[in-house]
Amino acid sequence: SSRPRRRVNPGFLGQLKLYEAMGCAVDTSSVLYKRYRLEMLSERISEPQDLPREVFAVDPTTICQTLNTEVLYRCRKCRRALFRSSSILSHMEGMGPTAFAHKRITDSARLSGNGQEKCTSYFIEPVQWMEPALLGVMEGQLLCPKCSSKLGSFSWRGDQCSCGRWVTPAFQIHKSRVDDVRTLPFGNFQTAKT
Numbered sequence: 001s002s003r004p005r006r007r008v009n010p011g012f013l014g015q016l017k018l019y020e021a022m023g024c025a026v027d028t029s030s031v032l033y034k035r036y037r038l039e040m041l042s043e044r045i046s047e048p049q050d051l052p053r054e055v056f057a058v059d060p061t062t063i064c065q066t067l068n069t070e071v072l073y074r075c076r077k078c079r080r081a082l083f084r085s086s087s088i089l090s091h092m093e094g095m096g097p098t099a100f101a102h103k104r105i106t107d108s109a110r111l112s113g114n115g116q117e118k119c120t121s122y123f124i125e126p127v128q129w130m131e132p133a134l135l136g137v138m139e140g141q142l143l144c145p146k147c148s149s150k151l152g153s154f155s156w157r158g159d160q161c162s163c164g165r166w167v168t169p170a171f172q173i174h175k176s177r178v179d180d181v182r183t184l185p186f187g188n189f190q191t192a193k194t
Contacts, residue, residue: 018032018033018036029086031088031089031090034089034125035089037055038055038089038125038126038169039168039169041055041169055125055126056125056126056127056128056130056131057083057084057086057087057124057125057126057127057128058127058128059081059127059128059129060072060081060082060083060084060127061080061081061129062128070084070085070086071084071085071180071181071182072084072085072180072181072182073085073122073173073178073179073180073181074178074179074180074181075144075146075147075149075151075177075178076176076177076178076179077144077147077149077177078144078146078147078149079179080144080145080146080147082127082129082144082151082173082178083122083124083127083173085180087124087125087127088122088123088124089123089124089125089167090123091123091161091165091167092165093118093119093163093164093165094160094161094163094164094165094166118162118163119161119162119163119175120162120174120175120176121152121161121162121172121173121174121175122172122173122175122178123161123167123170123171123172123173124171124173125171126154126171129145130142130154130171133154134154138155138156138157139153139154139155139156139157140153140154141153141154142154142171142172142173149177150177151173151174151177151178152171152172152173152174152177153170153172154169154170154171154172155169155170156169157169158170159172
């Protein structure tokens with residue numbers, strides 16, 4: 001009361017809100033926690049030379065997929081496993097094509113909910129196979145580690161999703177470049193959704 005201008009640090013308030021959203025427990029597998037960790041990392045680095053190992057999700061080729069719990073995403077060209085559904089970092093939907101008004105989108109390109117998918121990419125946490133591409137640069141292309149076909153791009157400064165939302169940092173994989181593989185609940189058969 002003697003100092004009315006004194007306020008709680010906004011960063012600390014953000015951490016408290018995150019803690020409450022995670023059910024008052026630190027859940028390192030939570031999408032909210034992963035996004036927060038990446039945002040804090042992107043604010044601290046100017047050129048990523050040495051990234052902490054815990055930033056990277058495990059390469060799906062190094063561990064077995066547990067039955068019918070996660071979807072596995074593979075390169076559409078060579079079928080190499082790239083990431084799991086637990087690595088996808090969801091985001092709030094943006095304003096759509098109106099967010100791109102500065103890019104002079106024509107009226108024919110202004111899609112507003114006519115049944116087409118707004119987000120044409122997955123924004124994921126970095127995966128171990130990306131590490132060589134990420135070190136020392138702030139942005140670039142993400143190429144398949146097996147066949148080198150272009151999968152998407154990354155930017156520590158952020159990038160805009162096709163839905164209009166700005167995502168920081170952005171590790172963007174185009175949905176048209178990957179297939180999702182789901183394990184059937186009865187046996188070891190897999191189905192691929194194309």
